[in-house]
Amino acid sequence: MTPHDAEILKLASALKVPPQRFGYLRQVPLEDLRRFREQVTGVLFDAHLGVLQRMAAASKLLPSPLLARMAQLVFGPLLSARIAGLVDPARGVDIARRLPPAFLADVAAELDPRRASGITAGLPERVVSAVAEELVRREDWVTVARFVDHLPGSTIVASLEFIPDAALSHIAALLDDPARIAYLVSLLPDDHLGAIPGDLAG
Template identity: 55%
Template sequence: MTTLDSRAEVLKLARLLDADDERLSFLARLDARELRRLRERMTDVLFDANLPMLRRMAAASKLLPGAVTAKIAERVYGPLLCARIAGVMEADRAVDVAKRLTTAFLADVAIELDPRRVSEIIARMPRTRILEIAEELVRREDWITIGRFVGHLPDETVEAAFVVLHDVALLHTAFVLDDKARVGQVVELLPEDRFDGLAAAAAELDLWVPTFDLLAHIGNGDRELLAGALRRLDKASVARAREKAEEMGVLHYLEA
């Protein structure tokens, strides 16, 4: 499953560089941990550029009412610059401004953010606002952005987000989750009746790669629940699942 982890890292690196992931596919032969370190270092370089100017802009924003700052942010700065400024902004001030921004714009900003730099802001954002942003990102099918933030959200918020994260969204998001150790913790929060839905989504849309990747990163109890749901699919789907599992060297996951 190391190869799958590397493939997921290539997708995230391509997003960071605004590049076609196919052009970077050769990197999937490298260790996923090395790829993640490379991506984080490149993120640091991008976010640390012009740091003094960003700090001055963040300090200057405190001189204006939150409503005015929000209008300037959305109409003048744009999502990329706002994401950079958020990384050096006081959390309370950033949350106050964020509450006044449209959901669509906040989703645009989320795409450009480095969650590591805004973890305190994320923690202070109202849950309803986070769920609105999540719903917008699901509508856009932006699994990478969702996956980058899951590790920075409390369990209660993740559990609440299951309402907007449908089965297809969960499979895709788990595949590109930044911290794969978090995958098992997230799946532990799922109600048991969701496992049949995950299996059905895998069969309907041929999502075997993220499904078997998910099986590799969850605990034994949840693994058996998902594997059992896969074994209960119709005969044609079970045959297809076994075929793909054998190709990927994970057929043992489907054995009763």
């Protein structure tokens, strides 16, 4: 996977369209393509920000078990992901741990981890591992890579047992921060080090 292919795949994932539609973007300089993808993500998450902020504020009045139920039955994954970055992290963790892994995987696919870093960093390892296992089952490497970019090392290590070696090179190629590739390699057991090619691992 080339760096252009990785950026196009991440853009297509954000917009929920086939990556083939963006083949022409291979002619765009890589930094411009990355900047465009980040701008698209920003626009998507900032849409209706005022309404989302009011919803997040109103959620303080409701108990976590009720909010967890509403997230599944009323809000759905997309709206839950947008609100996640606006709630108190401890509150977000309390709600997330009450949700089933399949729903959290749906939310993760819609989430910008940079906006909910307090929640993702505070989730129990068992919750993250269960979500990682579900994302691996779906072969959603774009979402896995987004979270490898932001999760603490201990949580990544706990999730690695669910990720097949064959997928590690795809995940490494999709990481936003090149320094995280070397970090990911440093977390791998010795018998898995060859799963990430040397040209990616540096």
